[in-house]
Amino acid sequence: MAYDFGSQTLGIKNPFKKEGLFKAVAGVLVALLGIFTLIQVASELKADKVVGWAYVIIGFYLLISGVRHTSVGFIQLFRYFVGRSVPTSLAENKSPSEQESAKYERNALQYDAKTLYSMMMGRKNTTFTEPVGFLGRFVHSIFPKLTFLPHPLRMMAQEIAGMVINYLTGIVSFLIVFFIVTAGLAGETAALFAMPIVGTLLLLYLVISWSSAARAIQRTSQTVLKSSGGASFGVIIAASIMIPIVAGVYLDEWLIVSDNTQQIFTEASGIFNAWANLGLLTIATLVVLAAVLPLLFARMANASPQTEVSEYRENMQESVHPNEVFINIENIVLANRRYKEMPNRIYREFDPKLIEQSDGKGSFNGQLLIETQPALAEEENNSKQDNKKTILSTIGQIAFVISAIAFYYLGQNIISAIGAFDSWKLATTNSNLTFFLQALSSALFTLFAWLTFKSAAKILDAASHLFWGEMHFTSLLMHLNTEGTYTESKLSTGMSIHDSTRSENTVVRSSITPWIITTRIKTSIFATSGMKNLEQPRYIMSMAKNDQELDSIVDEIKSFLKEREAIAAITNERDLSNASQIHQINQQSRAFEPNVNVDAKLSFDEDEQAAGYLRNEAAQESVEKDANK
Template sequence: MAYDFGSQTLGIKNPFKTEGKFRAVTGAILLASGVIPLLMVAEALKENPVYAYTYAILGFVLLAAGSRHLGVGLFQLFRYFVGRSVPTSLAYNRSRSEQDIAQSEQKTVLYDDNQLHAMMMGRKNTTFVEPQGWVARFLHSIFPNLTFLPHPLRNLAQELGSLAISFIAAIVSFLIVAFVVSTGLAGEKAQLLAMPVLSFLLLVYLLRLWFSAASAIHNRRNTQLHKVSGLSVSMLIGMSILVPVIVGFGLDAVVDVSTSELAAWMEKYTVFSAWLNLVILGVTMAIVIAGILPGLLTRMRGVSPQTEVSEYRDNLQESVHPNEIFINLENIVLANRRYKEIPNRIYRELDPKLKEQADGKGSFDGELLIETQPRLAQDQNNEIATKQKLLPTLLGQVCVLISFALLSFFALSVADGMSLLREATNNFSGGKLTDSEVIALFNQVSHALVLFFAWMALSAAGKMLNNASHLFWGELKFESMMMYLKTEGTFNESKFSTGMSIHDSTRSENVLVRSSITPWIITSTIKSSIFATSGASNLETPRYIMGLTKNDNELASIIEEIKTFLQKRESIASITNEADLQSASVIHQVNQQTRAHSTEATQDKITLKEDEEAAGYLRNNDTPEDKS
């Protein structure tokens, strides 16, 4: 969408300045952290090349991440360019002056003219759709007002709820596994290996859900509701029963090792256990929920999803041509209601159809669906407080910094393991590892895996918090008037004349159109919501209708203007120019003088009244033969 400059601005300021400051600080810290390992490369290269390459890679990764965070933060602090064509229309805009804009936002609009017409006529809001999936229905039953949030916020709440339920199901699955293993249903070897294997699989599965939920929370053309079903819960419970049994019987069939030997081997070598990472994942989930839930609850608490409209229906008998009604309504009445002289958004163009019949009779009908330019509104009832927006922003930056710290520790742990392997194999040239070196290597691998999965959990938490805070900061609310007009009726024509006396020097002949008009007008104040972004497409995201409220005063004003126009119309053509009026007066005086001389010269001396009556009698009784 092009930037349409106008001296009259819409009053929309940059909503991301506070968020941008926090992100810029995070980027600066990461940039400074990336310089430190790069300065250590030269010295480490002399002693151990493994550490040197690790420092180099880690430094470049931190510099790249820091540059990205700093760039995004500074970009959010730049000037926010808002033209006169924002926000996005509700449906395709058929206004002739806005066709370029309408083409560019065609893929972004959420509704069409038929849906808007149905909402006005049916007093309903198609934005609020039924939740999909078992988990979604469960969450909407606990929080009924969740249904009345915009789609990005509904998806945010559903993703959080699904993660929480999945985590609880994971704990239940561990309890089931513990019961299956402890009772010996999975075999003796499964008592040693089932819990580590299953904990690892559950950790990978939950991290995948964690990253998937973080990626699903965004506001880039997010027009569809996510389906959140109970499939993940059933899979977890099924895995908790099947995996230990499969692992147990598989070990009994494949591994030709006694239970005592397997126990001794596991006691000797450190086997990775996912319990610590599951605790870390649970803590990060609690942090994310604590950062996002207060804002969501505030946003849900004050919603009032009204679907009310103001309606006017009547039958009018007026001496006016039907086209003049439509012209006055579109070019004067609705044009007077433009916001800061911005053209109205026409979703169903007025195209009056006149069906003329014989003898000057006919019928007409026309429809119009129009919205005035949305103006920025502040609804204090469900406005998220600034501190509730700051909370996920601050927690998100903390999680990002901790995640990169864990990444650094993971890289150093890998470097320790590689260095140990290098020394044990004579610079990777070959050689047999001693038992103590194998034990040390197992310990190092286990430690590296803990750091790796902890880094993944904190990284996903930071991404989720940042995306959620961006939604909170970017929500802008607008108000506008939408009107639907449907007019039907009939008309007939008749002629009448004035100034028909033989002594009148001026005459006015008129064609009078008598119309029977049946208008149906529906208007409503539309409350809509849009989620802004940073960049060239800052306000080109879908706009959601959140409520329709009555505007009886505005409707009364429109009806009053239309009736005033009808009452002030002139049906008889007259002279309004002073020069023409003076000329007609001179001609009238000449005619009077002529009649005076003609009357004195007449011997019968008939009166003026008798002369007029005689002339009228002759005119009415003239036949074509007489005139010829």
């Protein structure tokens, strides 16, 4: 969104300073580890080129990862550029002065004018959608108030719940395979390598599910809840039972394993197993839950899903042109509701339609849907959960540093495995093979440890960014529907034959039926760092009555109608003086003449009656001429 500078700021400060500081420190530590690795390249290249180039790859990865993480942290520490056009509008903003900003925020709109009108008329909130899929319904049934959170938080809760369920499913599956193998149901051949293979597949499945959850949580702009099903649970359990048994039956028939090979595989399967990595996954799962759930529960406790509005309906008979009513409402009444003189956000333009009929009669109607400039809700943003957010950010960055250390040791173990493999190729003895399998087992352990901590760090980092970035705003949302009829009539004053000043006015008598609906809404947006810091979807969290604001609006409209003037009069001293002089001249021209027969003169009243008669005759003749034509 464009940076529209104004001396009157909206009071929005950078919410990511603490998180950025922790990220910068963690990134520097990882970058230093990468530099330390690169320093060893020269000496290792002289000894062994393969090992030397392995150190180059490890060092560059750690250095690039650390520098990138540090740069993200510094960006979060930089000045937070917030113009006067933030946050994003609820629907397309049709205000003539804000078309440039409306163009930038078009892809981040959560609602449209029809939806907002439906929400106000129906006293409902379409933000709170029904969960999709088995897992979504399961989680929302356990935590009912989760329904009343913004979509990013609901998605995060679903993904973490899915991660936990996948973990439990994997553990149950692994235990089933372990029971089948130890009970001898899988046969002798399958029992040699069933547990290492199943353990590896299980760890891959869990790590992939964790990575998928982290990516889903990071997509804060996603405004639709995705389906979270539970069909995979039954498939995994069934596969855990059937595959070892079926494989054991056929492998015993097809493969004949020698005693020497059986001894080697027995030692290898004892060396590598998934229990250690599953233990790390268990610890990581508990840490994620302990860091995220307190903040999530606190956010659910603060949810107040009100859907109330204030409305005003009345029929008024006033001598005013309908267009003047619309102009007064738009240019005065609603302009008085601006926050820090920011233009109101117009979601449905006030396009009054006058339908003229015969004999000076007609009807009119017009609609308007506006939102005042959202103001930062200080009481909502001054959260008491900053300490918990700080702990969450700290744990996330610690997990990031641990994942970097695990990657460093992964490189070391891969180098050791390569050396053991070379030794085995030179001398294919059982001891060299066992040594190679041990090195490979260590490499697999550190590989899954690295992936585990990396995924946990991503999940914690994404959750931390969500909680730090949520901002709350409050604003007035108003819908006005005005309908009615009008009749034109003429009002003339100063029509006496002796009057020198005359005023003729066309008076419009209007029957106005306004229907005004207002509500004080609280909205939530998830800010980010960078150019699109507040160009994100904004969610309506609650709609509260605001009778006092509505009464103030109605009073201003009625005050305008009462102060209307139907008769044009002289309003300045110079015109009044000129009219007085003309009146004096007329008086002198009708001066009394004593020689005239008094009986022949008409009285003042008779004079006026005669003038009225003449005017009526002239009007009658005009009507007859029009009829003859």
